[in-house]
Amino acid sequence: MTILKKLKATAVAGLMGALLAAQPALAQSELDSFKPGEPEAGVEIPSADVKFGMKPYADNTFYIIAIQKGWFKDVGINILPEPNGIALNETNTIPLLLNGQVDISSNWCVGMMPTYTDTNELKCIAFIDNIVSASILANPKLGLKSFRDYVGEGKSFDEAIKLALAPINGKTLVGPPDATARPFENTAADLAGVEWSLQALEDSKSVVLAMSGRADFVHPNGAPIVYSLLKAGWTPLITLDDLLTHGPRGADSPIVALVNSTGIAANGNFVNENPNTVLRFLSVVWRTIDALEKDPGLFDLQAPYLNSVAGTSLTGAEITDMVAKLHPYIGFDGSEPWYADANSPTNITPVYDAIIADLEKSGVIPAGKITTDTFAWNRPIWELAKSYRDKASDLIEKVKAGSPTPEQAELLASAEQHFAWFNYLDAYRFALAASE
Known part of the structure; x- marks a missing residue:
């Protein structure tokens, strides 16, 4: 489905009226950019609640696998409301993100751009797949x-x-x-x-x-x-x-x-107030994508939930096939062409610059109200995770090269476990403690 058609289908322009009229316009400088947090002191992983919602599509509901496997809890995240978060649809996703009833959601990020007529709260924080069904x-x-x-x-x-x-x-x-x-x-x-x-x-x-x-x-x-x-x-x-x-x-x-991607959306206030929680949340997403690549049988866990919210009757094998053919997932390493390769046809800057220009030309959004960097925080968040990965890797090798005490060895094992889970923030924290 093309960009303008999807915007019409979601009825974004129409549903914003009364809602956004009641929203006080934020100062642009408050939410222009992602604000990283400092790693927490100590080696305890803090508990955090995340109000999470999923839209009723195959590439918007695979998170149910991580919820059911307990992978969010592995990094201290409690998905609310229990047990599976909020079942969203095209009508309520944006209002719930704006009013804070949802912190993070699966979403087609471009569909949020028309809100920038009145507010700059909604942000894209990650890409999940590239929709190549055309x-x-x-x-x-x-x-x-x-x-x-x-x-x-x-x-x-x-x-x-x-x-x-x-x-x-x-x-x-x-x-x-x-x-x-x-x-x-x-x-x-x-x-x-x-x-x-x-x-x-x-x-x-x-x-x-x-x-x-x-x-x-x-x-x-x-x-x-x-x-x-x-x-x-x-x-x-x-x-x-x-x-x-x-x-x-x-x-x-x-x-x-022509590039069109499903992503993860969030209220920018929540992101900048909880940057480390966002990193941990995304680590679970990357872990899940990696697990699905290694074991497609995990799609069997997704099928019942997807069918219940979408009215479909897909099997896990059919979801596997559909994902491979029409919207392959983008894991942590697979994100590099989107954020670090200037020559990639999917690099976020030219892609979103082109989309924004097209939407401005068509009158969907006013000129100058939105830029790629102020709307999409994908790159700085991914780069921060990558920096923790690199620092954690160096520290893990440093500790291994020495003669770790039993306490250091225990911390090192935790660092390696979280590293394998793509939770590079806590891998760094445990490795740093082990190196001291």
Whole structure:
């Protein structure tokens, strides 16, 4: 789903009115940036309550695995309300974040940008996955090769995309009626040097055409439709993932504005009042993603909860497959291209700069009310965690190289345990105590 369409779907602009009118506008300087805290003294992990909410989507509810496994409690976090936090939806997420009934939530961060007309409280604090479901699919009866097939044969990006999309040149593409669905299509067509006629249909109608064999080329708007057609054998001629992985890079790349990610949102006041709690919370997220990569069977724990809040009937295996194909998760190390690689097509600065410019141009947000750095605190938070990781690693090696006493060895073991859990703040604290 494209950016403006998702903003319409969440009805952000409409639901803000009365709520934001009652909100006192904060001084911009108060919440311009993330404010790190000092590591707590001693080696006790403090207890902290976090009012956490999840929206009813596959990539918004995997946190239930960590809740059920007790991983938040491992770092002193109590998820409230018990047992599973708050079940959110598109209507109540932003109001609850603004009024403090929710501290942290799973969310599509861009959907919060319109609130900056009146307040700068809401922040993005992490990216969880890259939504790459945008796809131009071909009927399996055509027996066509995909972009990935051609790349696998050793073709360059330019060769592969031209060969993959050549069969659609001059033909009809069934795509969503909303004009904001065009950027992916237009970018792919321009890069391949092809043209097609558009038959605009809602997904409910386009999938009927596709499944009945009356459409040859389809660009579904929703990830579930893409997933169902892929399971039915349709060929992904080109996908957003293909463009991001192999396409032109740099801030001027036409692909930059197509990047779309699910993230973690928070009330900025809560973040700056509880920066260490935020680090510990995110450590559990990174731990969970790492655990899912190693043991996809953990998705079986997510399926019942997801089905209960989304009305779906997915199995753990189907969630695993959907995540891998349509929105692969971004763990701690996987975040580096987003925050530390200036040439990455997913680097947060050009991506969010492009999104903000697009929303300003469309009139969704006023010009000059929001910047990437004041809205998205992902990078400084991730960099702080990385700095604790590096310091903890050095201290752990230093203690190991000596002759640790039994007390030091116990502290070292705790440091290594929290390091393995991605809780680099407490790994540093335990390693520092062991080194003294």
